[in-house]
Amino acid sequence: xxxxxxxxxxxxxxxxxxxxxxxxxxxxxxxxxxxxxxxxxxxxxxxxxxxxxxxxxxxxxxxxxxxxxxxxxxxxxxxxxxxxxxxxxxxxxxxxxxxxxxxxxxxxxxxxxxxxxxxxxxxxxxxxxxxxxxxxxxxxxxxxxxxxxxxxxxxxxxxxxxxxxxxxxxxxxxxxxxxxxxxxxxxxxxxxx
Ligand SMILES: *[C@@H]1O[C@H](CO)[C@@H](O)[C@H](O)[C@H]1NC(C)=O
Numbered sequence: 001x002x003x004x005x006x007x008x009x010x011x012x013x014x015x016x017x018x019x020x021x022x023x024x025x026x027x028x029x030x031x032x033x034x035x036x037x038x039x040x041x042x043x044x045x046x047x048x049x050x051x052x053x054x055x056x057x058x059x060x061x062x063x064x065x066x067x068x069x070x071x072x073x074x075x076x077x078x079x080x081x082x083x084x085x086x087x088x089x090x091x092x093x094x095x096x097x098x099x100x101x102x103x104x105x106x107x108x109x110x111x112x113x114x115x116x117x118x119x120x121x122x123x124x125x126x127x128x129x130x131x132x133x134x135x136x137x138x139x140x141x142x143x144x145x146x147x148x149x150x151x152x153x154x155x156x157x158x159x160x161x162x163x164x165x166x167x168x169x170x171x172x173x174x175x176x177x178x179x180x181x182x183x184x185x186x187x188x189x190x191x192x193x
Contacts, residue, residue: 022156024108028182030114032168040163045104045161046071047073048075050095051144064091066126067091069167069181071165085165091180107130108153108162109151110124110183111128111147113149122179123179128142
C-alpha cells in the first residue's frame with residue numbers, strides 16, 4: 001500500500017484521585033463484648049439514623065445507655081427505606097429519627113463513659129453524626145444519655161459517605177454489669193453526591 005493511513009488514537013488519560021473504601025472506628029475507651037455482624041447498605045447510602053437507648057434507671061439500676069444504632073440507607077422519612085443495625089441490645093426503646101436527607105452521613109463521634117471500677121458501667125451513651133449538607137463542623141446529636149465524654153471525631157474522606165455498620169455489644173451479663181454498645185465501626189464508601 002502506498003498510502004499509509006495513520007490512525008492516531010489519542011487516549012485522553014486523565015488522572016483521577018481515587019480512594020478506596022475505608023472503615024472508621026473510635027479508639028476504644030471501653031472494650032467489652034463482641035463485634036456483631038457487619039452490615040452494608042445493599043443500595044443507597046446512609047442518610048439518617050435512630051438510636052435505641054435505655055433511659056437512666058437511677059443509682060441502684062444496672063444502666064446500659066446506648067443499645068443499638070439504626071442507619072437508614074436512603075431517606076429515613078420515606079416508607080420502607082431499608083436500614084442496617086448490626087447487633088441490637090435488649091434494653092431501652094427507639095428514639096427519634098434524625099435525617100440528613102438530601103445529604104449523607106459522613107462521620108461520627110461517640111459519647112463514651114470510661115471504666116467506673118466497682119460502679120455501674122454504661123460504655124457508649126450517645127452518637128453525633130456529621131453530614132455532607134451541614135456546614136463546617138456542625139453535626140446532628142442523637143437522643144442518647146449524657147454519661148461520659150465525647151471521644152475523637154471519626155470522618156470519612158471528602159468524597160465518601162457512610163455505607164456500613166458493625167457494633168461491639170456486651171450482651172446480658174446476669175448479675176454482673178451490662179453495658180450494651182461499646183464501640184462502633186462504620187464503612188465509608190466512595191460516593192460524590
Ligand atoms: C470493614 O470491616 C468489615 C468487617 O469488620 C469488613 O467486612 C469490610 O470488608 C471492611 N471494609 C473495608 C473497606 O476495609
